[in-house]
Amino acid sequence: MTTPHKNSQLCPNCRGLISRNETVCPYCGLKNPGSWWKNSGLLRLFQDSDLFLKGLIGVNIAFFVLSLIMNPGGLGMGMSPFGFLSPNNRSLLLLGATGTMPIESLHRWWTLVSASYLHGGLLHLVFNMIALRQIGPLIIQEYGLARMFSIYTLGGIGGFLLSYLAGVPFTIGASAAVCALIGAALYYGKSRGGTYGQQVYQQVGGWALSIFVFGLLVPGINNWAHGGGMATGILCGLLLGYQENRREMLNHRLLGAACALGTILILFWAVLTAVIYRFS
Ligand SMILES: [Zn+2]
Structure with a gap:
């Protein structure tokens, strides 16, 4: 020793x-x-993948609970399963929902980041967190945690930016970010090739296809955000590389740390302004 x-x-x-x-x-x-x-300490954030992924899911749950607390009248047992435990739009707007309305009327560009941490109902949250729990470990394994979180963050921004440009007025959810992880997995599978690469490509390709079929059948799904997120994920895979062709280096960890710091500051700002507005 x-x-x-x-x-x-x-x-x-x-x-x-x-x-x-x-x-x-x-x-x-x-x-x-x-x-x-x-x-610096921020770069040490990426040492424990399991804890990081749990923390990411924890932040999503915390924001969901907070959005419910913000409107105590909204704990209705709506008729649709999607309506169960749904925060109202006002509370979601205050906490950083995105779209043409918050961005153009309120100049809240930072909501392109915060919207990924908000959900419109318990099922919406559970679906997205199960998907994150499924695809997250694969992306962490093939890209490393720092690049995974960069893809997640940039994918959320890319997805919501496209949905903003397409004129979607009001939107939330982690699915743009999750779709970016799916895009990065597709790029990895296709680029790596071989039996394993093909296997990843086919399995994740099946998920991508079902997301789009689901999106076309179920009204109210933001397909622009899904598509934009997936495209951003593919682009990130191409630009950042994956462990097998570009081992994790300092610049990957710096980008991940910048994404983490930016997200922390924006979420802190979202909660602060929401609480001040709601209780003053
Ligand atoms: Zn060295």
């Missing part, structure tokens, strides 16, 4: 064991591998 010397550290880029005094990593050429921001 060896204990790393206290004057040594892991390179934040390639994770090679290097000296703290090194100005350039001898393995990967990273400059100033000891600088504080290249070793």
Whole structure:
């Protein structure tokens, strides 16, 4: 058993064991591998995938509960199963729903991020979280956690941006972000190829197809957001690469950390403005 010397550290880029005094990593050429921001706490967010995925689902549940608390009159047992435990539109608007209405009338561009954490009913939440629990671990395995969260965040933004451009007035849900993970899985399967790649491509392709069939049959589904999310996911797969063709490096973790920091700040802002508005 060896204990790393206290004057040594892991390179934040390639994770090679290097000296703290090194100005350039001898393995990967990273400059100033000891600088504080290249070793900051935000990058350590991506060390425990299982905990991170649970946390992500936890934030979605917390926002759902909060949106219900914001309108205590809205806990109706509606006739449709989608109406059960549904927050009203006012409470969703306050907490950061997106679409042409919040963006054009209220100039809330940041809702392109926050809307992914809001749901219109218990079934909507449960469907999306089951899908995230299904596809999330595959994307974490093939892309690493930092890229998975970047794809998730950018996919939500891309999906809701397309839906905004298409003129959808009011929309919420994690499905644009989840569709981005599906897009990234499709890209991975197609790009990697082989028996395993083909297997991934066919299985996930089946899911993508059923999402679109479901979207065409069930009214009120935001197909623009689904399609935009999926396209963003494919593009992210192409641009960011996956573990087998581009191992996770510092720039991947920095992008993931920027997505995490941006999301935390926006969700904090959403809750703060909603609470101030609702209770003042
Ligand atoms: Zn290195």
